[in-house]
């Protein structure tokens with residue numbers, strides 16, 4: 001039986017990062033990664049193959065070549081059992097492999113509610129390559145589509161269908177878009193954009209059943225509304241893939257595999273990362289959803305360094321930075337939104353900045369709306385939300401770092417930022433500084 005220093009189950013962003021990072025630090029370690037899906041993809045790119053922004057082949061990763069060149073063994077098979085006591089994994093054909101360390105990175109699976117009609121043809125979820133192929137197979141005959149769920153992935157699918165000229169209806173049980181992504185008032189800007197693009201919206205409405213003869217023909221909402229459609233995409237969340245861990249006696253709950261501060265499970269030498277684990281918020285310390293590649297890869301780095309250094313690096317929890325683009329609007333958030341902070345009963349002071357992405361007389365200057373959320377007592381930054389026609393990714397990343405470093409309104413007031421009119425507004429108008437000063441004034445601290 002072959003023995004590995006490290007076996008990784010799952011080759012999503014989390015698993016791949018574990019394998020490659022380990023090998024880059026310990027060349028002499030033999031590392032095996034096992035994944036069950038035939039092709040490895042960039043999941044975040046999937047919706048963009050629907051409208052042809054990228055070709056299907058473009059989001060398929062050449063993991064086989066990449067891992068081989070790094071000296072990592074790849075096995076495309078399903079792990080059926082983990083024997084924690086004997087430190088073995090067993091794959092479908094019965095073959096077993098020994099490990100010194102194991103990292104479980106089995107990810108998540110789309111949540112499908114027990115809806116009447118869920119067995120009909122042309123109902124899809126979006127998680128992997130076959131889902132996109134299945135949609136592309138029928139899309140030629142699709143005139144109308146319904147997307148259920150107005151989270152980031154749902155909206156990206158709406159955008160993709162609309163770009164193909166398909167008549168699109170969005171159904172969401174909360175009465176705003178991006179209910180877990182932006183504060184309600186800011187999400188209103190996205191809602192207005194969807195309306196402007198002709199998307200039919202049913203916000204605050206629950207899908208009750210799907211009907212049709214063999215395949216989808218209509219969706220029925222709880223209030224009796226009937227929506228005719230050729231396909232339905234359910235994008236109402238995911239659940240952690242914990243079945244393997246559960247079977248092995250590893251501690252889990254419905255929110256995921258339970259790990260300690262070092263991302264180790266309750267079993268010696270076995271760690272878990274990514275969508276399959278229960279996550280804590282960096283800000284509140286409470287359990288929060290955080291199904292993001294962003295989280296999976298940082299957890300991977302912590303797990304590797306803890307495996308190699310004997311549990312030295314405490315994972316402080318997820319900040320949850322996230323961005324997307326809906327038609328021509330780039331939007332994102334990091335930390336807690338204003339609405340989330342209020343739901344948590346955190347006393348906050350906020351400041352909104354309506355500024356420009358460049359000095360406003362320069363070509364290409366676009367609006368930039370940013371909201372800063374500070375905890376009232378320490379005046380510590382705990383969240384940022386942003387919308388613009390220009391890319392807000394840099395801004396979300398910069399403030400994720402500020403939140404991670406527990407920066408206060410004073411820190412931001414005294415920070416030094418670059419300015420150059422054709423690229424970014426002039427230093428005297430840096431919105432982060434003016435917002436921080438505003439917060440200090442509101443708090444009576446200056």
Ligand SMILES: Cc1cc2nc3c(=O)[nH]c(=O)nc-3n(C[C@H](O)[C@H](O)[C@H](O)COP(=O)(O)OP(=O)(O)OC[C@H]3O[C@@H](n4cnc5c(N)ncnc54)[C@H](O)[C@@H]3O)c2cc1C
Nearest residue numbers: 010011012014036037043044079107274275291292293294
């Ligand atoms: C359409 C879409 C768009 C997204 N966009 C973004 C985005 O823009 N930004 C962002 O940060 N996140 C995004 N996400 C979320 C992101 O893709 C996930 O958070 C991320 O893939 C989680 O990584 P992971 O490594 O934990 O698990 P996954 O990527 O889910 O990978 C799980 C792996 O485990 C393997 N596996 C499971 N069980 C077994 C078994 N028994 N044996 C062997 N192998 C097994 C699977 O084959 C797979 O390789 C998006 C997701 C989707 C679906």
